[in-house]
Amino acid sequence: MAESGQPSIFDRDLDRNAANSAALSPLSFLKRAAAVYPNKPAVVHDRVYSYAEFGARARRLASALQRRGFGRGDTVAVMAPNVPALLEAHFGVPLAGCVLNPLNIRLDAANLAFILEHGEAKVLITDREFAPTIERALKQLAKRPLVIDIDDPMTELQGGERGARLGELDYEAFLAEGDPEFPWSLPEDEWQALCLLYTSGTTGNPKGVVYHHRGAYLNAVGQAVTYGLDHRSVYLWTLPMFHCSGWTFTWGVTAAQGTHVCLRRVDPRLVYPLIEERKVTHLCGAPIVLNMLAHAPADVRRALPHPVLVVTGGAAPPSTVIANMEKQGFNVVHAYGLTECYGPATYCATQDDWAEMDLDLRAARMARQGVSYVTLEEATVLDPESLVEVPRDGETMGELMLRGNTVMRGYLKNPSATDEAFAGGWFHTGDLGVLHPDGYIEVKDRSKDIIISGGENISSLEVEEALYRHPKVLEAAVVARPDARWGETPCAFVTLKEGAEATAEEIIAFCRDGLAHYKAPKTVIFRELPKTSTGKIQKFVLREDAKNIE
Amino acid sequence: MAESGQPSIFDRDLDRNAANSAALSPLSFLKRAAAVYPNKPAVVHDRVYSYAEFGARARRLASALQRRGFGRGDTVAVMAPNVPALLEAHFGVPLAGCVLNPLNIRLDAANLAFILEHGEAKVLITDREFAPTIERALKQLAKRPLVIDIDDPMTELQGGERGARLGELDYEAFLAEGDPEFPWSLPEDEWQALCLLYTSGTTGNPKGVVYHHRGAYLNAVGQAVTYGLDHRSVYLWTLPMFHCSGWTFTWGVTAAQGTHVCLRRVDPRLVYPLIEERKVTHLCGAPIVLNMLAHAPADVRRALPHPVLVVTGGAAPPSTVIANMEKQGFNVVHAYGLTECYGPATYCATQDDWAEMDLDLRAARMARQGVSYVTLEEATVLDPESLVEVPRDGETMGELMLRGNTVMRGYLKNPSATDEAFAGGWFHTGDLGVLHPDGYIEVKDRSKDIIISGGENISSLEVEEALYRHPKVLEAAVVARPDARWGETPCAFVTLKEGAEATAEEIIAFCRDGLAHYKAPKTVIFRELPKTSTGKIQKFVLREDAKNIE
Structure with a gap:
């Protein structure tokens, strides 16, 4: 063995250089897709945007931001449903060196004002549908950011209403200021901040979760591997993009060179026709979304012309919902995660023998939070005090903990919350659960949701x-x-x-x-x-x- | 914009720690597969090895190496065809901190002796079939490594002959020295050396290409994404594992939790029955392998019971071979790479309109080397002097160059060759080619293969x-x-x-x-x-x- 401290032959003259190392960043995905499939439908909404256009629009956005003086470390907030502008921002904003802060469109003005102040947003891109709330929020700010309106022609067609224009200019006019040939570049350091996402805590002020390029790259690739995304995939945006960067499908679908189908509002009357017309292969949503589809009126539901993979998370899908979805032709996979870990971090990997189980037994298996994603390092259940793994008996409760590259950098301007979350070298999810004999994790409850009778x-x-x-x-x-x-x-x-x-x-x-x-x-x-x-x-x-x- | 040099809010209190960062390493893939699918067939050869066994054998190997005093920076050479021991070595050797040096089984004794000396192998694990050559090679060494024999019961069944035992002990006895519970761990630095692979140059001494954990992790995930590997995939080892770590399918199939089917020798009489019996979904090989399958005698060929994806590289597949393979039910994809970039670095991504082309036109498209893998950063054709990209006219010749994380660290103990290969921040492949208007790369020739008439x-x-x-x-x-x-x-x-x-x-x-x-x-x-x-x-x-x- 090489003597301790003495470098081996492998430690000499084999250094990093521009040819053999590059920062991992999801920016590479759009650059590549625009080069390989320039004419392929990238984004479907009011019209079909090709990958060449998607790339050029993201580059225009980056260029326009820089031309107005925004760059490294500046926060750009976006208040929008699942529209092309928000998807473009997932690439254009970090390409300018800025940090993207997607806002939860269901928040009230006071919460939004808090987030805009705390995140120090320099720019706010906002969809006209949310003008009344945003107008109130802006009034509460000490310093008004540059405000840019999104004027989406699909607003009314997808059940919305266009409010007032609040901003200095329109999003399309802003893009027109930018250069579609703005050079692609990678961050110097893959640890650089990419996104800022506020958790919708049930009490107290929201906390700002910071993502980096490395984590986003890996989680996006993890989605592609886990759910078989490829260039034939068509992803319907029933999951809010503001929610954990759309569980990183914003970048994952682009990495796979698939097609994004935008959607402002989850309404079965919009979802079923889009699945059919756009040949949707994948969609995501909380069980409430599945419930909505499972219980859609008979005249709205349509037989699926092809199988659709549905990834659900946020809560375990009840067995009746699984049964209803499967009857319609959906394949349901249960994933688990939090904002702090880029959305899904574990999923309930199917075992071969489950196919033969009756629905109730199978649904009980599928309700488990399962196993670590390939791109996370570890997910397990530990005693929260000793950090020792609980026995694999399906009974002993502990806290679900995660570690790996797809865990956040920390909470913005909140070192005490960050330290608490990472105590002992694990991310503490706050979810209580058990380990089954097969190693699968099952969340039994949020700590405060346990009933002691x-x-x-x-x-x-x-x-x-x-x-x-x-x-x-x-x-x-x-x-x-x-x-x-x-x-x-x-x-x-x-x-x-x-x-x-x-x-x-x-x-x-x-x-x-x-x-x-x-x-x-x-x-x-x-x-x-x-x-x-x-x-x-x-x-x-x-x-x-x-x-x-x- | 944050003033130059002044840290932004994102540069404070958001540091790396054990919870949110881990070295990227392919070791994680086997650890995870053994946990998620312990009972699933991982390796098929003389018997079926489950993922639990595969994991335990790799851990035994790591433990046995450490118990005998081998560790960080020590080279472990393996001379073997595609048998479980070589696959296990791709995990067990780096888990011990050692560097794996798979030897080309077709080399002669003088070349092997050069490699063992140059790579400073401390251990040699060698299959009995190659005893005559290895015996001669060992005689030429100044210092004999620890020699361990692989005694594969499939030798004769797969067309081989067992030579003498040369070593101190048998591979199975060596594994028995190790602890199946040896703890999984990651390298401190993902840049740490993982593999040492000698290029089979046509002239001069072979050069030792050094891989690192980060590159292997990424290329393996890239294979899974590019070829849709998942836990239902069954990979037949028609490509030598000693060749660029089996194009990283050693780690890629394991990342996807698929099944490896070992094979000592590419013989259509072995290949066709295995495809049928083991439900093979993927295999790889040079066009010579495809040719062998395409021209197998009629009594050997069998109709494929399901589609099989064949990835071919090393040379463009001729149109007649593509036609013959497709007639049998194989889907052929053409990839391009070199030892220096972990095997495939580009592949000929299919465009939708190719399906309607007649075979000759389509084969001409498929013969292109194509576009960058998702996990490489850039692949293009540059003027070798100015390093300016050639026009996309399908005519102007330049040199194919690569950059990204899946490019080697360099050549072992050969800084001048390393510097030359990386001149100007690009890896120079030595292949001459053109860029087509669609951005696809086509290799026209090795520099010395151009005929000037x-x-x-x-x-x-x-x-x-x-x-x-x-x-x-x-x-x-x-x-x-x-x-x-x-x-x-x-x-x-x-x-x-x-x-x-x-x-x-x-x-x-x-x-x-x-x-x-x-x-x-x-x-x-x-x-x-x-x-x-x-x-x-x-x-x-x-x-x-x-x-x-x-």
Whole structure:
């Protein structure tokens, strides 16, 4: 063995140079796609944009930003649904050296103002549909950024309404200021900031998650490998692009040289015709999106002319939803992730013997969060104190933790939150779960979503899964209700399917059939469920409501 | 813009740590596959090895090496055909921190001795079939490495013969010394040396190309994306693993969690049954391998039960070979690369409108070297002096040059060759070619393979392509023959198909029909063609022979 400290023959004269090393950056994907498939449809919206056009528009955007004096480290915020401008910004903004800050279009003016101040946005590109909110947000800012309006001709056709123009100029006019031949270049350092994404926390101020070029490159390639994206793939944008950079499909579909089909609003009346006309092969969305498709009126649903892969995350897809989707011809894959890890970090890899299982058993397997992406390094469940892996018994709870190149750089201007998140060299997701004997991760609950009844832990997810099996239930959420005798009991909030009727007793009896009795809800409230701007059910609202039930 | 030199908000408190950064290494692929698909067939040979076994054997190998004192920077050479031991070495050797040096099994003792000396191999793992050559090579070494024999039970079944045992112990006994629970770890630096591969130059001593973990990781992922490898893929090892780490399919198939089917010898009598029985989806090989399959006797060929993707490189596949392969159900993709860039670096990406072209036109398109892999940074044709890109006219010749992370670190202990190869920040391939208007690269010739006749450049490849179209021609090679009047004229060496007869006049007339007359061979010699150990036709031998024709 080479003596310790003494360099081996491999440590001499074999250094990095311009020929054998380059920064990993998703910018390379668009440069290459525009060169290899210049005439191929890259983006479909009001018209079809070829890869040559997509590339030229991104270069114009970078050039226009630089000509107006913006560059390295400057934040460019975008408030837009899934339109070409936002996709272009995922390349044009970092090509200028700037950092892209996509805004959650469902946020209110106060939150938006906070984010624009905290992220120090120098430019705001904003779709006219959101003019009323943005106008209010801008009034709260100490310093107004350069405001550029997106005037999307598809607004009304996709169910929106065009508000006032707020900005100094129009997005197309801004692009016209730029050079379509602006040179492609890579960041000096692949660790350089690429995106800034604020988590939609349920309490407190949002935190700004910072992505770098290396992580985005790897996660995008990971998506292509995991879901078989290639140049024949057609990706329908049912997942918001502002959400973890569209789970990095913004870059992943481009890496594969596939086609992006934009969509302002997830409406089955828009989705089904697009799948058919554009030959969509892939789409993503939270289970709420799948639910919407599964329960679309019969005159809206169409038989799929070809199989479509649906990646779902944010919550486990209930078995009934999987069954409904599969009946229509969708193949459902369950992925898990957070803003902090570029969207999906684990997915429920299918095992061969699952095909023979009956639906309930298979759905239970598919509901697991599964295994690490090829491009993440490790995903596991650890005891949050000792950081020792929990036994693979499917029972011992621990915290789901991640490490690897597709974990964020940290939270912007928030070193204490960053340190806390990375304590002990792992990213702490805050999700509680178990390891199954096959090594698959299953999230049992967010820490605060555990119900402790008579000293027993009850997973609210497990009770929800039971509720979803009831044929009349459309949506369900379970939280703890304070109880003098048991400490807490499970309290269910339920939305029934259109036209359906049921009693609380009927629902409780149904749950007791499928669950340990102590886990069945003691209370059932029928109502619509409050949701966050990304469509997650707001359990903290329900928890408050559960406290106040007489 | 952030003032020059002044750090932006993104340059503060967002540093690398154990949670958000890890070295890119192909070691991660096997660790993950063994965790996700422990029971899945990973390697098929004398028996089926599961991914759990594959992982455990690689860990045993790493552990056994370390227990015997080998580690960081120590070279471990392997002389073997495509057997499990060589595949395991692609993971076990670097896991021990050592550098893997796969030897070309067709080399003679003198060359092998040179390589073992130059690479300073501390360990040699060698298959018994090659005992006679290795024995002679070992005698020429100043210091004998630890020698370990591979005693493969498939030797005779796959057409080989077991020679003497040369070593201190047997490979299986060596594995037994190691710990199957040896901990997985990553190199501290992804730039660390991983493999050492000697180029089989036609003249001079071979040069030792050094690979690093980062490049191998990226090229492997690039293979998965480019050829759609996934966990259902079954890869048949018709390409030597010693050749550019098997074009990184050693790691790429493992990254995709597919199945490796080993094969000691490319014999259609072994290949066709394996395709059928093992449901092979992918294989690779030089055009000579395709030729062998295309021209296999009728009783050996079998109708393919499913499509098989064949990646070919080393030379453009002649149109007749493409046609024959497609008729059998193979899909042929043409890739281009060199040892210096981990095997394939470009591939001929299919365009939609090619499907409608007739075979000759389509084969001409497919014969191009094409476009950069997604994981390479740039591939283009430059003027070798000015390093300016040649016009995209399909005519102006320049040198094919590459840059990116999948280019070697350099040549071992050969800084002058390294500097020359990387002059001006590009890797100089030594291949001459053109850029077509669509940006596709086409190699016209190795610099020394150009024939200059009456002041006109003639591409020997173009003449060969014409010869291959002749129905009686099995193989052809064209070199320059000195000529008093013209300077040089094209001289063809031709092997006819079994039982076929033809005259030189007939062949020349055929070529004149399809080529500019000055390009048609003036001389045709019927004979078998001399080949290098990797199956490439040895033009330098033919060039000498052409000089001596009376």
